[in-house]
Amino acid sequence: MIDRTRTMPRDAREAGYVLGVAVQVVLVVLILGMLVFLASRFRMRVDLTSEKYYTLTESTKRVLSGLDDRLHIEAYFSPDAQLTGQLADARRTLRNVLDEYVQNGRGRVSVQFLDPNTDNDLREKATRLGIKPQTMSSRGDRTLSYKELWQGMRLRYGGAKQKVLELVQPTMVPFQYEMQLTPAIKTLTVEEKPKIALVATASKSANPGGQADYRQISQFPDITDRFELTRYPLNNGELIPDDYETLLLVRPQNLDDRQKYVLDQFLMRGGQLVVFADTDEFSIGQQRMFNRTVVPIDLEGSDEKFLEQLESYGAKVGTKVLLDDSQKSREPFQRLVQTQMGALPQSVYYPYWFHAVDEDWAAHA
DSSP states (O other): OOOHHHHSOHHHHHHHHHHHHHHHHHHHHHHHHHHHHHHHHSOOOOOOSTTOTTSOOHHHHHHHHTOOSOEEEEEEEOOGGGOOHHHHHHHHHHHHHHHHHHHTTTTOEEEEEEOTTSOHHHHHHHHHHTOOOEEEEEEOSSOEEEEEEOEEEEEEETTTEEEEESOOOOOSOHHHHHHHHHHHHHHHHOSSOOEEEEEEOOOSSSSGGGHHHHHHHTTOHHHHTTSEEEEEEGGGOOOOOTTEEEEEEESOOSBOHHHHHHHHHHHHTTOEEEEEOOSEEEEEOGGGOEEEEEOOOBOTTOSSOHHHHHHHTTOOOOOOOOOOOSGGGEEEEEEEEEETTEEEEEEEEEEOOOOOOOOOGGGGO
């Protein structure tokens, strides 16, 4: 068999080798160019963490997939170069999260970064919107510094609706940014707010009819922005209207049989009932005595027991004691504190310590 490469002139063999290398280089350049083009058009991130730490939650993806109009996010941010330490890390995390929102927004989510420090008009605009700089501490390897941080946003949906976040709290945990952003976006997409009723029941406590509970709950913007919260007088005995989807029953007391029937009918038609029930109240009395008072959930003389009714739905209320880590469950001790006016007594609150006893608590379950 004749080897034609050996019979070819040396110059011809070298020319063929150079041509082959040139073709390979051209192919590599074309492939790299195509990869760069595809990467610019279709960006993809791969989350290699076992718990998908850097992946948007399914609830956020559902909100983004349900966008019917464009969502434009104006991010009023201090320059990244001015941030150090934890603030710099938190900003990188936030930018990655915003990029995930854009990638999962099906072309309907855009982000515009604005620096109020470089433009007085932008600074005034941000101030009018309610966005203000915050003084934040940043800890480096050996230093602790304080920075003026702009990190607010205006979310504009469809050109008609908007939501302003005065400050997106810095964090290095991605899902905590979702907790701030996704509810705000959800608020803009809701056409008609679901109605939630705070049920008022007869009570002998200092909070008749749940008035204080209603005031406290109505102060949460995450609730009032997304839901229509009203008080509903359960005492009238009428069936709950169909336009109420959820009832909040806070610390029920003195429920009569008719009220329990009304709640049962509400559940049977598909309503959602959220119950915050106390079976006992505890307080610290004289001589450090731990006092227990039974909460009268059922009206005296009623035939039905509300806790048994809840258990028939699959919700069992336990009777074990949990320590409330608030001042109400802390015991005051007096100590002398030296002041300009001399030694004065001052109350210092310590947790009320329970004494361990040799008893089988499973028998009380």
